[in-house]
Amino acid sequence: MNAGEEKFWKIFFELYEALPRQGPGDRDSTAAALRLCRELPPAPDILDLGCGTGAQTVHLAELTDGQIVAVDNHPPFIERLDATLRGAGLQPRVRALVADMAAPGLPEAGFDLVWSEGALYSISLERALPVCRSLLRPGGYLAFTDAVWRKPGAPAEVRETFELDYPSMGDVESVGALLQRSGFEVLEHFTLPDEAWWAEFYEPMSEQIERLRTRHADDPEALEIIEQLAAEPELHRRYSEYYAYEFFVARTRQG
Numbered sequence: 001m002n003a004g005e006e007k008f009w010k011i012f013f014e015l016y017e018a019l020p021r022q023g024p025g026d027r028d029s030t031a032a033a034l035r036l037c038r039e040l041p042p043a044p045d046i047l048d049l050g051c052g053t054g055a056q057t058v059h060l061a062e063l064t065d066g067q068i069v070a071v072d073n074h075p076p077f078i079e080r081l082d083a084t085l086r087g088a089g090l091q092p093r094v095r096a097l098v099a100d101m102a103a104p105g106l107p108e109a110g111f112d113l114v115w116s117e118g119a120l121y122s123i124s125l126e127r128a129l130p131v132c133r134s135l136l137r138p139g140g141y142l143a144f145t146d147a148v149w150r151k152p153g154a155p156a157e158v159r160e161t162f163e164l165d166y167p168s169m170g171d172v173e174s175v176g177a178l179l180q181r182s183g184f185e186v187l188e189h190f191t192l193p194d195e196a197w198w199a200e201f202y203e204p205m206s207e208q209i210e211r212l213r214t215r216h217a218d219d220p221e222a223l224e225i226i227e228q229l230a231a232e233p234e235l236h237r238r239y240s241e242y243y244a245y246e247f248f249v250a251r252t253r254q255g
């Protein structure tokens with residue numbers, strides 16, 4: 001990693017580590033997706049992949065009587081989640097681990113439900129779905145959010161941003177087809193409402209960006225990176241008609 005990249009990631013994590021969550025989502029959407037997993041056992045074994053600081057992990061703990069393992073490959077996120085779990089008295093029912101979701105080192109067929117909000121894309125859905133399937137028991141559920149195109153004709157600024165961040169981003173149909181090919185039956189999907197982008201993600205992000213602008217006021221290179229990061233909520237404000245976060249709920253197909 002060169003010095004410029006190193007600086008980008010330093011500022012990026014300074015921003016993201018301070019947020020209540022690291023992607024769009026909210027408790028109501030988590031609860032709605034969970035209700036679609038209709039035949040879960042009373043105390044399911046749940047795996048939350050790419051949990052970040054664990055906003056949805058805590059919601060899952062509140063909404064179920066299950067045992068939860070939450071995994072992220074960024075150690076400071078896991079340290080913060082650990083502190084949250086200790087504070088809320090949720091250990092040992094919920095465990096937070098530093099691991100790579102591509103090879104988490106967890107037992108095959110060990111879970112009733114694999115959850116992931118805004119994270120599977122990090123290793124591409126093509127790689128992630130077989131990993132999820134191998135971790136699920138027969139009849140197990142997979143619930144995840146993923147960015148999808150809503151309609152064609154997105155302006156160049158939007159297309160260029162996603163070509164950098166998520167070049168293989170598809171639409172609802174292509175994700176559904178990939179789920180089918182990966183051994184899942186799609187039960188339902190729904191679009192996250194716009195509030196789920198703002199209340200716990202872009203609004204706190206915008207406040208934190210103001211703080212970073214003040215903190216780094218005498219560092220032009222840092223300020224440039226901060227403006228790059230500030231462009232994301234602005235892009236969403238202007239162009240959200242072209243893309244969405246979709247919650248997919250699927251179940252392993254037998255045979």
Ligand SMILES: C[S@@+](CC[C@H](N)C(=O)[O-])C[C@H]1O[C@@H](n2cnc3c(N)ncnc32)[C@H](O)[C@@H]1O
Pocket residue numbers: 020021022023024025049050051052053054055056071072073074077099100101102116117118119122123
């Ligand atoms: C967009 S954030 C979403 C975090 C959280 N689920 C939420 O909605 O607030 C994606 C998360 O995936 C994690 N991540 C990226 N690649 C990963 C990998 N290979 N293994 C585990 N976690 C990964 C990142 O560290 C980050 O916390």
